[in-house]
Amino acid sequence: MNPNSCGHYDPSAKDMQQLCISLVPIFNHLQPEEMKEIAATTKSARYERNGQIYGAGDRSAHLYIVHRGRVKLYRLSESGKEQLIRILEPGDFMGELALFSETVLDCYAVAMEKTELCTIQRSDLQEILMKYPAISLKIMEEFSRRLEQTEKQVSSLTSADAEGRIAAYLVQLAKKVDAHVHTITLPMTKKDLASYLGTTPETLSRKLAEFQERGFIEQTRQRDIRVLNIEALSAMRTK
Amino acid sequence: MNPNSCGHYDPSAKDMQQLCISLVPIFNHLQPEEMKEIAATTKSARYERNGQIYGAGDRSAHLYIVHRGRVKLYRLSESGKEQLIRILEPGDFMGELALFSETVLDCYAVAMEKTELCTIQRSDLQEILMKYPAISLKIMEEFSRRLEQTEKQVSSLTSADAEGRIAAYLVQLAKKVDAHVHTITLPMTKKDLASYLGTTPETLSRKLAEFQERGFIEQTRQRDIRVLNIEALSAMRTK
DNA sequence: TTGTTACCTTGATCTGCATCAATAAATGAA
């Protein structure tokens, strides 16, 4: 699917496009002229909240790089249930499968808020990669990070129960923020989080209530949680 | 871990090493001289059945390419249970995480049979990739394939029950072999397969027995299964 | 060959959590 058919292409914002290139990790190590050259091959696209970037069944041959905003990637199961794959933040990219194999996309990409993407066409990117091999190294770095992350997700699904997975997720989030504050904000709805963790909203809700009961956490607002006892949560992975 | 400390390094088999390079998909598209150049930087290592190639906690900076034999990659859960990540066959590679990030390995690699690997050092590979950018494209292709595969595994763990996952696995195997024969051989023990599918050997055994009861399959020898009704199995994914 | 070990199978039990249902609360649009 051409991004222009959903989003808005703004041909006048050349500087902004270059900015996009200079912001994302896979390109921001290049020389200014190199960036300029690449920027010339990219297009920019904007999406409103809930705007669909692509859907299952599309045949895209683009690499999408998130410049601003957030994108939700999900699959639909047989029964129509939404399974969250991951959330992309600025600097992340998607669509790479279509770049290397001639496959049909099997998941949906939707903007979670006002979002701006850079897109690069398959053929253009391949030329760029042949010319600037260092970019490939960056992309592979990102690939391996994501592969590691996804493999760990498989591990946690097979080796921990729902309670353990939820606890581990909170610990992981808490460790990212300031070590003393430990107030975290869930990056998505609890419904989506439940899907991501391989459980249901009901179970997630119950487990969080139980953690609070036991004094491990305190739920302040809708998606804000203060972690009070990170050790107890850490000790929770079972099996 | 240096492969030479576990396996046997055979410095006289230069031709064999070159052969190794010429056999794996990420290198076999190169010109003969290019292959020769790369072969000069690789080492060969042999492992006996059950020989450990590396273990969790090791700090490897090698890319391992399977030349002959099969390698089992697994993680140990908190409780010491083995979780199978994947099985590598000739042409597959592993250890790529260590090539791009300075992380400690968190899984085990063990030869399932007499196995021969090529190893390339991190620094050597990075030089090669900068010199021959086409290799990076091949590696990224493989990365994206694996990422897709792993993401699908996550999907199946969250969206299908054990019965559905087992059925889907059989279908997938059956589709790989000759369409008319439909006799498949499990590539691993049922214990490992259960781990891979996120269930227990007991459940796997029971479900296979049930499938046989219902006439969908026929279990011949230990790991041989004749698929009699692939449609019924396909229709089994639930949720 | 024999012994040893690991693997597989079947039975009985028990529990974690999905599911269905019914409010309540929050969010975004108008």
Place this chain on the structure above:
DNA sequence: TTCATTTATTGATGCAGATCAAGGTAACAA
């Protein structure tokens, strides 16, 4: 602001499958 829709919570119920146990079988080493 108000209304409509999505999201979150809490209760009651049922079942798939994990776990424990024990006997049978295949694989491998000596």
